Amino acid sequence: MNHLLLRPVAEADLADLVRMAAASADGISSLPNDEAKLAARIHASRQAFASPDDASGEETYLFVLEDLQAGRLVGCSGIAASAGFFDRFYSYRNEFVVHASAALGVSQRMHTLHLCHDLTGATLLTSFYLDPTYEDGPAAQLLSRARLLFIRAHAERFSDRIAAESPGITDSQGQSPFWDAVGRRFFGMDYPQAEVIVGGRSKAFIADLMPPSPIYVALLPEAAQWALGQLHPVGELPFSILQDEGFDMDTYVDIFDGGPTVEAPLASLRSVRLAREVLVQDDPGPREGALLACTERARFRAVLAEVGRAVDAATAARVGAQPGDRLLATPLQAEVSA
DSSP, rough: TTTTTEOOOOOGGGGHHHHHHHHHHSSSSSSSSSSHHEEEEEEEHHHHHHSSSSOOOOEEEEEEEEEETTTTTEEEEEEESSSSSSSSEEEEEEEEEEETTTTTTTEEEEEEEEEEEETTTEEEEEEEEEEEOOOOSSSHHHHHHHHHHHHHHEEESSOOOEEEEEEOOOTTTTTHHHHHHHHHHHHHHHHHHHHHHTTSSHHHHHHHSSSSOOEEEESSSSSHHHHOOOGGGGHHHHHHHHHHHEEEEEEEOOOTTEEEEEEEGGGSSSHHHEEEEEOOOOOOOSSSOOOOEEOOTOOEEEEEEEEEEEHHHHHHHHHOTTOOOEEEEEEEESSSOO
16 A cells, blocks of 8 residues: 555546546535536635635645556545534534423433534535545545644644534435435425535525424434434445544534534544654664655645654655655554445
């Protein structure tokens, strides 16, 4: 896997992004299957990487994973600096309420969903896609976790709270049991149609049509109850990486498909806690498998490498390091299974 390189997206990557967007499952990726929208994503990302230090919070960053040996892109991942920058970012918050009757001697603990925008302003991890042939091995870690090193290195551009949405359960026709039970009743269209309309934009206009009062989960159809907080199979690998990072998995779910929305303070995440600066020198000492990144914003690069207390010049060259550059390394996790 020494031939894999994570870097900022470039204009020349459009054809590969179109291919990856077409290969990603409908309705479960924030990577739009639309060439014009992808070109706009690339332009916005290039501006974000090149923008001055006084970032506004509206920036979106897109990274691509390149197989240098094969000469093609095999994955992408992104960051939205501030969720809901142009509008509120809605989720359902899981809560439990107790209803009791002393006269009847009955007490019931009921699961409820509360429409909220608690995560507005959090930094959002987005747009994860990895070619299935690369899922065995650490490529997924490089694609997902290197973003956290970028955020750590440029913390002034991001929130100290990180969140990520994961795709919920849909059937073979792309229909969502949770959407059919909740959203469709108030929005008047099926799940694939709603996904097309949203197209990665704010969900606030949909939340405006949702009931503001709590939803009692016990009143939902059985299929919707079962789907709540469950993952679509394609989300299992990236979700497992986030789980190992230490994200809270239980508090929020997506207002569309009921998939889990995770969140955590940046400082508590494993990649950030264990990250360390490394020097370039001839004798790096005992080594271990790690993610290594050159954190210069416009020249950000990350690779899988054997890293000690330092790295040798040849390893540093793999991330395009120049004299004075800041290099960060964080250990690989134990093997993540799909």
